Amino acid sequence: MNKNRTTGLAVVAALSVALLSGCEAPSLDKLLTSGDQQTQPANGASAEGSENTTPSSQQEEPGKPKPPSLQETLTMVEGVPTVTNPTELSVVVNKQRALPADYIPPDLVEPNVPFPFDEKVEKRFMRAEAAKALEELFAGAKQDGIELYAVSGYRSYKTQRSLYETYVKTQGAEHAAAYSAVPGKSEHQTGLAMDVSGVDATTRLEEPFGETPEGQWLSAHCGEYGFIIRYLKGKEETTGYSYEPWHLRYVGKEMAQEIMAKGITLEDYLSENGSAQKQ
Template identity: 50%
Template sequence: MNQRMRKKRRRTTLWFALVCVIAVAAFMMIRYENSIASPPENTAEATNNPATEAPTGTPVPTDEPAQPSDEPTAPPAETTEPTPTNKPTEKPAKPTNKPTKAPAKDDSGIAVVAQPESIAALVNKQNKLPENYKPANLVYPDVPFTFKEKIDKRKMRKEAADALEDMFAGAKKDNIYLAGVSAYRSHATQKSLFERYVKKDGLEKAKTYSAFPGTSEHETGLAIDVSGSDGKCAASDCFGGTPEAEWLADHAAEYGFIIRYPDGKESITGYKYEPWHLRYVGTDISTEIAEKGITLEEYFNAVPVSK
């Protein structure tokens, strides 16, 4: 009897559990069907998917204009690209050895050379060097002189010294042997020399063969007195007509030198004929002067010294 009661109670429990399961399943199915049948709520604001339909009507802007910033705006970077131009590029001026500045005059009325460093500077009785002028780059040319000492009067400016070495070498090939007599002189040396000549021969005569201090080409470092290697007729009238003097007259211009005080030009240069006195001016000017048979004064269209 008790066993039968236990079986009955077990079946009742199973049926009750089955009914509960069926009831729960039915309830869940009903909820699911209701959720499908109901329209979805508007969740456009919460979704990240873009709308697929094109907007209709006039679009209304929703963003407010940006407010100006109080912070300074950095300026735009400058460009380094060149600005194009239709103007033709100017050609550089052709270099020239001629001085370009007009000379000023000192208290004595003598013009002061404006560009004393120019190899073409005109230095004469009407054009003097500036006070205390001393040429730069003075060197000893590697040529024989009539004396052995290495003193100032052996020196020349570098460009003139180089040309002198070439000229002496060219003369040697023609069996002409030259020697230097006197090149650079300081202002003090020229002053002492001129005063000695004045004391010896008087002022007027001294001025015909010696320069007043400041007006001597020897002070430029571009002039030199030359003789034969034996030193005979050095800086003397007898040098004219010697093989050395004739060779210089014919070939000095090839090396940039001129016979500064030629024969027959005393009224223009202010000095008597000095075949031994050479002046370096560069080959362009020396060639033109030699071809035309003119002086440095005439080359520059300067007023003759005698006028």
């Protein structure tokens, strides 16, 4: 009964498994090198870390103030629902919430972690605090005998637009809308996301990765380093995306530990009626 859809899925899978959330852009990276004016080495990325020196809503204080709710951080820009807090660690970008088209994270650096490729491309980058946390996560994993690769981090609006347009050309508008992130709506543009794999490429950016020792380790420990598994199994209706056990999103330790312990989504956490708000 679903023959057309199944056929379509197979075609799509051939193009890229990770287009579901715009996770990976393997062949287009080299085309686009914008957004790399910021090329601080990773070991210069010690700037802020988790010290409480920034006057933002992310402050960890005894009263535990919550970051602003989803409703409070959305405005219409030329007909597009757009987030007002792109630089906050609590920013939520999804199919209903775009980043400003011209948003480039202010402090992109390259984390000092292994990548499964040699090219100096934008997808190596993350925001400084997230990059430092990723280095710590990789070190922690290694101590537990888990070897990881960083596969894809920052993705500019321009890259996502090219990817999306290529997809429309090759697969049609309908499929593009269903399987690729619209430019501005990929979380990778925040500089706070990294797709991670084990050194074995067979489950790279595929759902079975969640069952591997590497995937299990990430799920159990990422919160300790300030990361969440952003797209959980069974939460597709909330996040708008399929389960992606490889897609890590940095939110800071306090939020990450609470989100991972409760098994909720970032949307749930920040929703006015979410469990986090009821406390």
